[in-house]
């Protein structure tokens with residue numbers, strides 16, 4: 001029972017009823033769709049005049065098959081317009097105005113932004129020197145007003161993995177929900193923690209089609225976890241949050257896991273090459289389990305060198321990387337997304353010319 005955890009005003013919310021919630025078969029003259037069809041014909045989907053499936057059933061079935069874990073059911077999956085939508089919905093679902101979330105910095109910026117938009121407090125716990133959770137401090141900071149703790153593994157922007165034991169330990173003591181964002185997990189050597197869901201009923205795992213699947217433009221993310229949470233998310237989401245094309249193309253992508261694995265292996269080859277070349281230039285490169293590298297400009301003596309490099313690359317070379325030097329624990333650091341072989345060579349040439 002999660003009724004005592006979610007926002008008080010939402011417990012008895014009467015959700016919007018989609019036309020297909022009322023009748024799913026027959027001659028549809030109930031949703032003010034265009035009965036003459038769509039004005040654009042495209043492959044994969046010929047019924048664009050109809051509203052999309054509000055619950056993404058075909059896509060959820062394909063996701064379940066891909067995850068291949070017998071203890072999971074369709075009711076354990078929620079699909080959103082990117083995992084960003086799900087982050088926002090979760091904060092919206094759980095947090096009364098006097099509640100708070102905990103984030104482990106440095107981490108993905110949207111957790112804080114979503115909390116700020118929803119008017120919810122944010123407590124920050126710093127990752128330790130190895131970018132691991134500070135479990136002791138987390139436990140101290142959790143109060144009865146802490147509804148959600150956000151963890152990210154592999155973490156953006158550090159590229160590092162969190163320890164499984166720490167996640168289990170936290171789930172065991174925490175009375176709220178631990179959201180584990182695995183946006184980059186397909187790139188990692190250790191694999192997903194989704195198997196923990198069998199034991200940890202307060203763990204919610206976020207995944208996305210935006211990274212390894214190369215489908216950021218479709219905006220598809222999904223959450224795997226507690227079915228009561230999924231049911232509540234279904235009540236508070238926009239009725240048709242994931243469009244028909246994205247749903248169909250998501251299914252198509254999942255039919256071809258091999259293609260994704262091939263792309264991952266090319267990205268990992270490039271990451272290894274880039275890592276070596278960056279080190280040759282005297283840069284410190286943090287170990288990465290993702291499709292990006294966090295790089296530190298060492299022994300510079302000057303605090304704004306990373307910033308200046310990022311600015312030079314953008315303005316003089318047209319190469320855009322991201323400055324993180326002002327973030328907790330990331331002094332003198334910037335982040336590079338692994339590019340194609342040609343892009344990576346250009347980046348190394350440009351860096352060579354300035355360093």
Ligand SMILES: Cc1ncc(COP(=O)(O)O)c(C=O)c1O
Pocket residue numbers: 081082083084085108152155156181183184207208209210216219220221
């Ligand atoms: C850790 C992490 N989670 C979630 C997202 C957002 O993913 P989506 O495109 O599915 O909204 C990102 C995007 O950069 C990310 O880095």
